[in-house]
Amino acid sequence: MTTSPGGQDGADIGDELQGHLGQHSGSRYRPGYRPLARGYWCDLCPDQAAFWDHCHDHGLIRGPLCRSCNGSEFLWVHTNRGVQHLMRCPGCQEAGHPRMRNRIARIGPTLRLVMDLSHPGETKIYCHGGWEGEDIEESWTDVFRDLSGGYLNSYAVCSDKDCDARWRLSISRADFELLDTVRLAAGLHLPGQPMPREGPRWVAENTPVFWMDVPQQAVPPDGGSAWHQPVTVVIPGLFGLRLERVLGLLLEKVTLGRTWTRRGRSSALELTAAPIGLVALHVLLRLPYQEAGAPVFTQGESRGWWQAAERIRAALRLSLAVGSYERSGAR
Secondary structure (H helix, E strand, O other): OOOOOOOHHHOOOOOOOEOOOOOOOOOEOOOOOOOOHHHEEOOOOOOEOOEEEEEOOOOEEEEEEOHHHHOOHHHHOOOHHHHHHHOOOHHHHHHOOOOHHHHHHHHHHHHHHHHHHOOOOOOOOOOOEEEOOOOHHHHHHHHHHHHHOOEEEEEEEEOOOOOOOEEEEEEEHHHHHHHHHHHHHOOOOOOOOOOOOOOOOOOOOOOOOOOOOOOOOOOOOOOHHHHHOOEEEEEEHHHHHHHHHHHOHHHHHHOOEEEEEEEOOEEEEEEEEOHHHHHHHHHHOOHHHHOOOOOOOOHHHHHHHHHHHHHHHHHHHHHHOOOOOOOOOOO
């Protein structure tokens, strides 16, 4: 991300804009770099560029960006075009990966799903998980290093100042990759991205994570077994029917088993999954709403959707609040 326009406001807006073909990529960045970026189209969208974006680790230009894209660097790692732009820096090309900040941004949305859904309390909309530690980027760097090695075992805390929740997350890299695949398959939009009527500016794609080259941990840390204990949730029948039809093989991928049972005068779908599967299932609940050409949800299906979401969250809180998970007022 480039923070200084470097005198580019003086460019003639009436000049014919050019497409950037990479001729300035790799040049040493300096304020006021010429030619001005405003003479080019943005590398990532159809708008006029305003800045020369550069890699802060190596000080080399990547390409021209508009004001909106220049302030959205944490979103680029979720799009193939954005990764290509990041890797225009020769220093990153030589290293084989973008800077650490971008690599952390790539895993962040998936791990935040785990943190928020495993929050041990009755979370409100403003209660979200964060990593324990004073320095946020340093904490995320440690998380990225551990997960690259095969297993993450770290403490999360509630971001709300009035909440004293503190709990331990233990998740393998294989489980992370399963959840990440599901999140992207569900079309979960990028973090912080507005939803205009014409659709989001960027849609998440399956881009590389650029894991760190560290030795694989053969044995999970103590307390990691909670992620592998099967949990069963009951999905109301009307919504269960639609869920089975829409998800198909995805439902088999995230669950260990499913059974239709009779409950009173109606049937219900019982799904058994490991906690990571429940997190993935919670993400997939949005797919029936997004089904193209499908009829609007009936009242019973809508009620079933909300009940399914709440039952999954309750099952996660109950199963993960013991063993490797804890609550404590001590930070």
